[in-house]
Amino acid sequence: MPWLRLKERLRKDGWLLLALAGCILLCLMLSLLEAPSTTQTAEEARLARVLSCMAGAGEVEVAVFYQEESAIPCGAVIVAQGADDVGVRLQITRAVCTLLGLETSQVNVFKSGGIDP
Secondary structure, eight states, rough: OHHHHHHHHHHHHOOOOOHHHHHHHHHHHHHHHHHHHHHOOOHHHHHHHHHHTTTTSSEEEEEEEETTTTSSSEEEEEEEGGGSHHHHEEEEEHHHHHHHHGGGGGGEEESSSSSOO
């Protein structure tokens, strides 16, 4: 019986339901287009702020990776302006290991700015 009522309503108001579904779909698509390009967590942002305060580090970006089944960090990638300096790279690695409880093999630090000529 409910199926017959639904079928009848769709026949009467089908265009209205179709328009409503179209509006919902359009809103979902627009929200995806307007989503920020980065999905930086609060922890990554805080870590980037701390690391950028280190002498010689410059601007820093951080990506932390977690084990699927828990919120335990299992790795980190750091991109910093000053990472071409071995001392700065070592300091960043040590700081990230300390703050996230990672081993040095789980942290990779790279120089930002692409490839030098």
